[in-house]
Amino acid sequence: MSAYRAPTSVFAAADRWLPCDNCGLGIQTPVAGGTTQCTRCQAPFVAYARPNTAMPKSAATDEMARRARLRTQDGRPLLPPPGIEQLVQGGLQPHRMQEARMIWSATRKSLVTNASDVAAAERLLFLTIIMRNTMLDNPTDEPSVRALIEGALEVFFLPRHKQSMLGYLARGAAKVGDMDSAEAWIAQCDPFSEDLLADSAYRITRSFIDTGKGNFANVLQVLGGNEADVPIDDSMDPLAAVLRANAWEKTNNLQAAQMVLTQYMARHGNASTVQSITSSMPAQWQVCAQSAGSAQQQVRQVVAQRAASSGGGSMIGWIFLIAGFAPVLIIGMLYLTTPKFPIETTFFVLIFPIVFGAVGITFIRSAARKKEIAQNGLRGRGRIVGISPTGTRINGVPLMKIDVEIHVDNHPPRMASTKRLGYQQIAPGSEVQIIWSPKYPNEIVFE
Numbered sequence: 001m002s003a004y005r006a007p008t009s010v011f012a013a014a015d016r017w018l019p020c021d022n023c024g025l026g027i028q029t030p031v032a033g034g035t036t037q038c039t040r041c042q043a044p045f046v047a048y049a050r051p052n053t054a055m056p057k058s059a060a061t062d063e064m065a066r067r068a069r070l071r072t073q074d075g076r077p078l079l080p081p082p083g084i085e086q087l088v089q090g091g092l093q094p095h096r097m098q099e100a101r102m103i104w105s106a107t108r109k110s111l112v113t114n115a116s117d118v119a120a121a122e123r124l125l126f127l128t129i130i131m132r133n134t135m136l137d138n139p140t141d142e143p144s145v146r147a148l149i150e151g152a153l154e155v156f157f158l159p160r161h162k163q164s165m166l167g168y169l170a171r172g173a174a175k176v177g178d179m180d181s182a183e184a185w186i187a188q189c190d191p192f193s194e195d196l197l198a199d200s201a202y203r204i205t206r207s208f209i210d211t212g213k214g215n216f217a218n219v220l221q222v223l224g225g226n227e228a229d230v231p232i233d234d235s236m237d238p239l240a241a242v243l244r245a246n247a248w249e250k251t252n253n254l255q256a257a258q259m260v261l262t263q264y265m266a267r268h269g270n271a272s273t274v275q276s277i278t279s280s281m282p283a284q285w286q287v288c289a290q291s292a293g294s295a296q297q298q299v300r301q302v303v304a305q306r307a308a309s310s311g312g313g314s315m316i317g318w319i320f321l322i323a324g325f326a327p328v329l330i331i332g333m334l335y336l337t338t339p340k341f342p343i344e345t346t347f348f349v350l351i352f353p354i355v356f357g358a359v360g361i362t363f364i365r366s367a368a369r370k371k372e373i374a375q376n377g378l379r380g381r382g383r384i385v386g387i388s389p390t391g392t393r394i395n396g397v398p399l400m401k402i403d404v405e406i407h408v409d410n411h412p413p414r415m416a417s418t419k420r421l422g423y424q425q426i427a428p429g430s431e432v433q434i435i436w437s438p439k440y441p442n443e444i445v446f447e
Contacts, residue, residue, distance in 0.1 A: 010142045011173035013184035016050050018154075019147040021105045026143030053166065054188040055159050055198075066192065071231040073196035078235050081123045089429050091383070092130045100131055104148075111155040118158070125161050128152040129235075132168065136280075146172065160198040163189050167201035174212045175282060182209045200233035200240075207243045211285060219247035226260060237264070238273045245295075246287045254290055261288065261295035266302045271447050272379035272433050300375050366419070374445045377437035380408035382416075382444065384430045390419060397421045404444055408436050416444045 010017070016029045022043035027036065033049040080088050084103065092100055107124045111117060128148060135145050146169070153165035170185035186205050193199045207219040223244045224230035232240045241264040249257035265271040275296065281287040288295075382404040392399040403417045416436060433447040 009173060009176045009178035009181060010146050011169055011176060011178055011181055011185075013169075013173070013181040017143055017147040017150055018045075018047055019105075019144060019151045020045055021109075024101050024144055024148070026141075026145070026147030028143070051154055053153050053162060055163055055166075055190040055193075058190050058192040058194065060192050066194065067231060069194060070196045070199055074231045075234065078126065078129070078233075081119065081126055084123065084127065088126075088130055089383075091381075091431060092134045094134065094137075097131070097134060100127055103127060104131060108151060108155050111157075115155065115157045121156060121158060121161055124152055124155070125164065128165070142172075159190060159193065160195040160201075163193065163198040163201045167205040170205045171208045174209045177212070177282070179209065179212060182212075196231060197233050197235075200231075200236045203230065203232065204236050204239055204243070207240075207247075211243055211246060211287070212282070214250075216247040216250040219243055220251070223247075225256070227264060237268070238270050239277055241265075242274055242277045242281075242288060245291055246285075249288060249291045257288065257291035258295045258298070261291055262298045262302075265295065265299040265447075270433060271296060271299050272381065275379065369440055369443060370418075370445050373437045373440060373443060374435055377435040377445065378408050378411070379447070380406055380411075380434050380436055382406040382432050382434040384428050384432060385415070386428060404432065404434065406434055406436055406444060411436075411438075414441065416442050418444050418446065420446075 016031050017026045018029045019025065020027055020038040020041065020043060023038060023041040025038055025040040027038060027045055029036075029045075029047045031050045033047045035047075036045050037043070038045055087096060087100060087103070104124065104127045107120050107127065110120050111124060114120070132145055132148055135141060135148065149165050149168045149172075153162060153169070156162045156165065166185050166189050170182045170189075173179070173181035173185060186202070186209065189202045189205070190198065191202055191206075193202065203222050207222050210216070210218045210222070222230075223232070223240055225244070225248070227237075227241065227244075241260060245257040245260040248254075248260060261274060265274055275292070278288050278292050384402060385405050386403040388401050388403075390399045390401050399419055399421055401417055401419050403415060405413060406416050407413050416434075435445045435447060437443075
């Protein structure tokens, strides 16, 4: 292998990194291709010449009309392709990374010889994204993250797949301060794509780079001032909200920044995701430094009110209490005003406050606990493992018990549950954002 200069950053556009097919280690590879050996597992490594990965540029058209066409593609979440649903159920767990890598490598090899296999390309795209997200938990292995993305980029043929990978590379370069490489990567993209995934990758990447450069007015121009201005692919909505809010904050409109974050988090229940994004940004960028905290507190109040009413709420509890004591009051009045009123009837009516009162107090206490958890608990993530009826129905709607395997930073995984009226489009295996408190370890609140 011929000698060449060390990269200015691990995401340098002038350099090339590909993954070892056997262990996934990022290997710096000559642009012209060549043969070498993996330094980790000693497996032989052969690379062809780097292909041209630049996108053909679409002609600029009426921008508002293009946005309208893109908007028809919105609201379609990225789902696991057939065949790998079990692998990624509940998120890709670290102990299954090797299995994912084997499928990734086999899929990539098949695309080398059959580039037009759309099903394989979709599988590789999904695996690359979810493997990248898992690998980012280990920032010391950035070369392998870069190699994973570039390895997929070089075998993709659909523009939306390629542009997604170019976006990852450009944002990776911007994050480590290599703005020249970031601009080189995004220069290969199509700014006027008619595909929402490709267009969103460009918009998010352009805004990410401009955030690092301090061009905040351009961020608002590219992403719009609020969520309704520009359609963004569902997978990138949280990052768009953060970049948009930060641009408002940096242009001295703190109220608009807080509103963008509060509305997004309250509507989508992604407060922990937003928090994770802001904390992962370069510290010197000070992303949402002023707006994030206040927005999080506002959202907690919204979530607290919603949680308190999700399982019937305190209002239902008070209705039961009133229903239980109302007959006692009525009988008491009759006893005082009616001569020779049968005392046996009075004793019989006492069963109402005992039964209905107990149910009412249970609902009131449950609502109070949920409100406290939402206001003061710790954010985390969970996976729905079971849904079962409690036997209680309110206005004909069943009250369901939802069991969740939860993961909260600095706490071991555990099982907890919550109760909600109806299924509300929640299915076993779904990933959810949760709030949990050590004070009530067996209960959670959904964000």
